[in-house]
Amino acid sequence: MALMSETALAGRSGRLSSLLGLADLKHGDRAPLARAVIVLLAAFTCLVVLGSLAIGPISIPVLELLPHVPSYIVGAGEQVPDGVSARDWIVLMDIRLPRVTLGALIGAALAVSGAVMQGLFRNPLADPGIVGVSAGAGLGAAAFIVLGNSLLAPVMALLGIYAVPLAAFGGGLATTLLLYRIGTRGGITSVATLLLAGIALGALTGAITGLLVYVADDQELRDLQFWGLGSLAGSNWQKVASAAPIILAMLVCVPFLARGLNALTLGEAAASHIGIKVQRLKNLSILLVAAATGACVAVSGGIGFVGIVVPHLLRLTIGPDHRYMLPAAALLGACLLIAADTLARTLVAPAEMPIGIITAFAGAPFFLWILLRKRGLTGL
Amino acid sequence: MLHRTIENGTALTPDLFVEQVSVSAGKTRIVQDLSFHAKAGEVLAIIGPSGSGKTTLMKAMTGDMPYSGAITLAGLEVSGLSPEVLAAMRGVLPQASQISFPLNVAEVVGLGVTGGRRDRHFRARRIAEALAQVGLAGFEGRSYQDLSGGEQQRVQLARVLCQVWEPLPQEGLPHWLFLDEPVSSLDIKHQVQIMQLAADYAKRGGGVVAVMHDLNLTAAFADRVLVMQGGRRLAFGVRDEVMQAGLLSKAYDFPLEILTRTGGGRPVIVPVDNG
Numbered sequence: 024m025a026l027m028s029e030t031a032l033a034g035r036s037g038r039l040s041s042l043l044g045l046a047d048l049k050h051g052d053r054a055p056l057a058r059a060v061i062v063l064l065a066a067f068t069c070l071v072v073l074g075s076l077a078i079g080p081i082s083i084p085v086l087e088l089l090p091h092v093p094s095y096i097v098g099a100g101e102q103v104p105d106g107v108s109a110r111d112w113i114v115l116m117d118i119r120l121p122r123v124t125l126g127a128l129i130g131a132a133l134a135v136s137g138a139v140m141q142g143l144f145r146n147p148l149a150d151p152g153i154v155g156v157s158a159g160a161g162l163g164a165a166a167f168i169v170l171g172n173s174l175l176a177p178v179m180a181l182l183g184i185y186a187v188p189l190a191a192f193g194g195g196l197a198t199t200l201l202l203y204r205i206g207t208r209g210g211i212t213s214v215a216t217l218l219l220a221g222i223a224l225g226a227l228t229g230a231i232t233g234l235l236v237y238v239a240d241d242q243e244l245r246d247l248q249f250w251g252l253g254s255l256a257g258s259n260w261q262k263v264a265s266a267a268p269i270i271l272a273m274l275v276c277v278p279f280l281a282r283g284l285n286a287l288t289l290g291e292a293a294a295s296h297i298g299i300k301v302q303r304l305k306n307l308s309i310l311l312v313a314a315a316t317g318a319c320v321a322v323s324g325g326i327g328f329v330g331i332v333v334p335h336l337l338r339l340t341i342g343p344d345h346r347y348m349l350p351a352a353a354l355l356g357a358c359l360l361i362a363a364d365t366l367a368r369t370l371v372a373p374a375e376m377p378i379g380i381i382t383a384f385a386g387a388p389f390f391l392w393i394l395l396r397k398r399g400l401t402g403l
Numbered sequence: 404m405l406h407r408t409i410e411n412g413t414a415l416t417p418d419l420f421v422e423q424v425s426v427s428a429g430k431t432r433i434v435q436d437l438s439f440h441a442k443a444g445e446v447l448a449i450i451g452p453s454g455s456g457k458t459t460l461m462k463a464m465t466g467d468m469p470y471s472g473a474i475t476l477a478g479l480e481v482s483g484l485s486p487e488v489l490a491a492m493r494g495v496l497p498q499a500s501q502i503s504f505p506l507n508v509a510e511v512v513g514l515g516v517t518g519g520r521r522d523r524h525f526r527a528r529r530i531a532e533a534l535a536q537v538g539l540a541g542f543e544g545r546s547y548q549d550l551s552g553g554e555q556q557r558v559q560l561a562r563v564l565c566q567v568w569e570p571l572p573q574e575g576l577p578h579w580l581f582l583d584e585p586v587s588s589l590d591i592k593h594q595v596q597i598m599q600l601a602a603d604y605a606k607r608g609g610g611v612v613a614v615m616h617d618l619n620l621t622a623a624f625a626d627r628v629l630v631m632q633g634g635r636r637l638a639f640g641v642r643d644e645v646m647q648a649g650l651l652s653k654a655y656d657f658p659l660e661i662l663t664r665t666g667g668g669r670p671v672i673v674p675v676d677n678g
Binding site for chain 2: 050051052053054142145146147285286287288289290292293295296297298299300301338342343344
């Protein structure tokens with residue numbers, strides 16, 4: 024009897040493992056498993072999106088409302104659709120949908136940026152937030168928030184809603200290039216130098232941002248405050264419109280880096296030996312990471328640790344192959360950030376917590392854990 | 404058959420020519436005015452004491468360091484070729500390879516697989532064949548970072564083999580293997596196996612250039628030998644001409660002697676015994 028149930032169990036787990044592609048694992052092929060995980064993550068992301076749209080101080084019937092959204096958008100959306108509560112409709116369209124959309128975009132961008140940067144620097148601890156890229160982007164954005172009406176007014180007038188994201192992009196790019204310059208000698212990037220230089224640059228850009236506080240007025244001060252912790256509060260369609268093009272462009276380009284980043288695992292010389300144009304790969308990666316980080320920082324401030332936690336979790340489950348890791352990171356990043364944001368706006372309702380606090384609470388201990396685990400094996 | 408003529412009449416040779424090459428790092432000249440050539444179908448060993456410029460010369464030949472002079476592979480100047488073109492002509496085995504993320508053995512070897520990139524079964528078969536060649540059959544699912552140094556080196560060799568699988572493709576020029584101290588981290592059994600594999604690759608029409616430390620393995624497997632000293636060429640020629648006690652003693656600045664074995668085995672190179 025015991026034997027029979029064991030066989031039955033083995034049969035079932037055999038079917039399950041072949042479904043998940045676990046049978047291929049013996050031959051070292053993690054691709055089927057990775058594909059299964061991506062499908063699961065996609066399904067899970069849908070659930071999280073629906074949940075986050077429904078939950079809040081006011082519960083709204085999301086499943087009834089969503090079918091009206093496409094025709095509303097096509098019809099340029101002047102009025103509330105028939106048979107729908109006006110209050111629910113406004114909560115959905117003006118508050119939750121832009122916020123969840125922004126959360127998904129930013130979560131995906133942060134996670135993918137982290138993964139690309141880690142691949143580029145060949146180290147699992149490299150992340151735009153840790154090495155000061157976000158701080159640089161924050162400075163760029165802060166400069167425009169505070170000086171946008173005075174010193175930088177002509178630029179502001181020219182660039183409109185894209186001024187702040189572009190400034191954040193410029194700040195992020197400048198910081199990344201500087202870091203790469205400092206950390207790389209003779210084609211070899213020293214991660215210890217990189218992290219230390221990142222701390223120094225972070226402090227420097229923080230100090231300059233601090234100076235800006237003195238010339239800021241009350242509204243500008245409040246806007247500035249929010250860079251420090253990061254928040255999706257105040258999400259609206261305008262913010263979505265300013266960040267979405269950059270982030271979507273990055274998400275579309277990034278799969279083309281996957282093969283190169285995989286090769287880079289062997290080191291720059293070996294990657295070149297198997298036919299990768301390493302310098303071009305590095306340039307493109309830096310550009311995309313700086314662009315996406317800039318866009319994120321511009322609309323949501325400094326949300327930390329997503330870029331470290333997500334790629335690391337995925338490497339543990341599906342392995343480091345960037346062809347699968349990058350799309351999976353986009354999905355898991357979106358999922359986690361939307362979930363964290365839902366917590367941020369419900370835990371202390373009707374008040375709201377900056378989402379950066381939640382990601383830091385979850386992420387910082389995780390970062391330490393990676394550090395300790397790694398130190399045991401290879402050191403920094 | 405290997406010599407074809409292209410339109411402007413230049414002979415297209417499959418071989419590797421190094422002519423009056425100098426390589427500098429900063430202000431120091433590491434390789435000076437060095438010339439030799441290597442033939443497809445042969446194993447060329449580069450020997451010499453530490454610091455004699457072997458690895459630097461290797462880096463110039465694989466396109467990793469700028470040089471003056473001429474290095475041509477199949478008639479093409481190496482410095483003018485893109486990574487993709489070079490990758491289609493030759494594979495390079497580095498001295499030691501740390502990887503930055505926990506890839507498994509199949510994934511590391513798979514990085515070298517060219518052609519049929521999308522065909523899973525082709526890839527899996529090629530990876531398995533390559534691993535079998537280096538004596539690591541069945542290692543596909545193992546974590547690369549948990550392997551011993553010698554096993555890692557052999558996995559890397561399997562990766563390089565996948566890149567230039569056919570020593571002499573039916574259409575086109577022979578492939579080349581550039582091996583930087585391929586057997587330094589291996590035990591004696593695998594040293595011999597890997598050198599056998601390299602010699603076999605050459606026998607099947609490919610070209611092999613290997614930086615070597617072990618003189619006895621060089622004497623056993625090389626067809627031609629380049630001896631370097633202080634960045635210059637001390638000697639170059641077929642094995643039996645070069646592997647002489649006097650020349651080697653001079654190269655390594657240490658008295659060496661060659662013992663002939665009764666029964667006609669290959670001679671053995673050892674330090675002179677003063678005891």
